[in-house]
Amino acid sequence: MALRRFDLEAGGDTFAFKPETEEKIAFWRGKYPAEKQRSAVIPLLWLAQKDNDGWLSEPAMREVADRLEMPYIRVYEVATFYTMFRLQPVGKYHIQLCGTTPCQLRGAESLKEVCKKEIGNPMYVTDDGRLSWEEVECLGACVNAPMVQINDDYYEDLTEDSFQKIIGKLKNGVEAQAGPQVDRINSAPEGGTAILTDPALFDGSRNEVSRLPNLAEEKEADAPDVSPAGKPEESAPTNTKREVPEKSNTGKTTLISNKEKEELVGERPETVEVTADGQDDLKRIKGIGPKNEDALNELGIVTFKQIAAWTPENVDWVEDYMSFPGRIEREDWIGQAKTLAEGGETEFSKRVDAGDVPSSQDDED
Numbered sequence: 001m002a003l004r005r006f007d008l009e010a011g012g013d014t015f016a017f018k019p020e021t022e023e024k025i026a027f028w029r030g031k032y033p034a035e036k037q038r039s040a041v042i043p044l045l046w047l048a049q050k051d052n053d054g055w056l057s058e059p060a061m062r063e064v065a066d067r068l069e070m071p072y073i074r075v076y077e078v079a080t081f082y083t084m085f086r087l088q089p090v091g092k093y094h095i096q097l098c099g100t101t102p103c104q105l106r107g108a109e110s111l112k113e114v115c116k117k118e119i120g121n122p123m124y125v126t127d128d129g130r131l132s133w134e135e136v137e138c139l140g141a142c143v144n145a146p147m148v149q150i151n152d153d154y155y156e157d158l159t160e161d162s163f164q165k166i167i168g169k170l171k172n173g174v175e176a177q178a179g180p181q182v183d184r185i186n187s188a189p190e191g192g193t194a195i196l197t198d199p200a201l202f203d204g205s206r207n208e209v210s211r212l213p214n215l216a217e218e219k220e221a222d223a224p225d226v227s228p229a230g231k232p233e234e235s236a237p238t239n240t241k242r243e244v245p246e247k248s249n250t251g252k253t254t255l256i257s258n259k260e261k262e263e264l265v266g267e268r269p270e271t272v273e274v275t276a277d278g279q280d281d282l283k284r285i286k287g288i289g290p291k292n293e294d295a296l297n298e299l300g301i302v303t304f305k306q307i308a309a310w311t312p313e314n315v316d317w318v319e320d321y322m323s324f325p326g327r328i329e330r331e332d333w334i335g336q337a338k339t340l341a342e343g344g345e346t347e348f349s350k351r352v353d354a355g356d357v358p359s360s361q362d363d364e365d
Contacts, residue, residue: 004080007088011057018051025067034358035289037068041078044068045085054094054151055086083136091125091132093170096149099135102142110160111146118167130171143187144180153178157190266316269309271300280304284340284349287331295322307337 017025028043044067048060056079065075079085086094097115099108115122115133125132141147144156148163155166157180166176184190200206279302282293299321301307310318315334319325328334336346351357 004083004087006058006076007055008058010089011059013059015048015052015057015059015063017048017063021047021051029067038070038074041068041070041075042082045075045079049085054090054092055088088123089125089132090123092130093132093150095119095131095133095167096136096139097133098137098139098141098145098147098149100138102138103146106145107159108146111148111158111163114160114163114167118164118171126171128171130173131167141187150176150178156180157182157184264317265320266318267311267313268317269299269301269306269314272303272306273300274302278303280340281352282307284346284352285331285333285336286346286348287327287333292322304337304341307333308341310334 024047025044028040028047029037032039041064044064045056045061048064049056052060061075061079062072064070065072068075079087095115097108097111099112112135119126119131119133122134123132136149139147139149139154141154141156144154146158147154147156148158149155150166150170155163155176155178158166159181162181166181169176180186182190184192279297282288282296282302282304283290285304285307288296296302296318299318310328310333315328319328336348339346340349348357
């Protein structure tokens with residue numbers, strides 16, 4: 001894969017989604033729970049590209065990252081990996097020319113020459129801002145090769161002449177008819193189908209056939225006995241000893257497993273007894289929601305100071321008990337707890353206090 005870099009100069013300093021795009025953003029974000037919003041990164045990047053004249057600027061990527069509460073680098077990684085995201089300006093009509101084997105065998109090389117002659121080198125934008133082009137990998141329309149994609153539409157069964165006519169129309173601001181450029185519908189045979197044309201195939205008359213063809217005539221004397229033979233004897237079941245799964249953690253949605261009676265790795269943290277007024281809101285730690293807070297409280301962990309004092313052995317025990325290995329270190333519970341125990345704030349705790357994190361609100365709120 002070629003090295004892909006941002007065009008920082010052309011991207012400017014700001015980006016904002018169009019007002020009419022907000023409904024689409026809400027639709028895609030609504031598909032994922034609050035703690036999984038980053039799963040919407042690809043559709044939101046696609047919408048940002050649409051609202052940014054067909055390409056992704058660095059401010060547009062940052063806007064997507066801010067919306068989904070993701071580190072900027074994670075969004076950059078997605079945008080630079082998928083070639084569907086363009087990282088430099090393109091024309092109003094951006095041509096993606098398929099250059100892989102089926103299209104190449106059917107004349108894609110001549111279409112490249114048309115692009116170079118009529119537009120210029122790949123990713124060059126014409127002076128009027130109307131046209132640009134690039135070569136891409138297979139677009140999945142091999143039966144209609146050679147073909148190109150212009151913005152969101154496929155133009156198929158192209159020849160050098162028909163492709164030049166399409167580009168000529170786009171240069172003059174005239175929309176060109178998408179789809180096959182020869183006499184056929186989608187990928188059907190050119191000129192119409194030449195097989196399965198018998199009307200009897202479709203009028204239901206074939207259903208009148210009462211026996212399979214090409215079978216030997218059955219003699220009356222050889223007819224099989226069709227009288228009921230009775231129900232066959234059943235053998236005794238062999239799987240009478242079955243394991244019955246134990247019910248555990250009924251009604252809870254946390255990741256806690258039934259390990260009370262098992263030997264856990266590490267050392268259980270010390271517990272404290274405090275009044276309700278002395279308990280801290282553990283949901284102010286990123287990664288601890290209402291359910292996990294309840295589980296920690298049941299273990300006697302109710303303050304930031306306790307979590308801040310956890311040893312590696314305590315971390316191993318809690319992660320083994322709650323069945324999420326690596327999560328405490330990954331989300332830096334101890335670092336957050338130390339800051340909060342000293343009276344400080346984290347960016348996440350500020351958002352929780354402001355009511356901007358629905359997943360950190362109690363169920364009854």
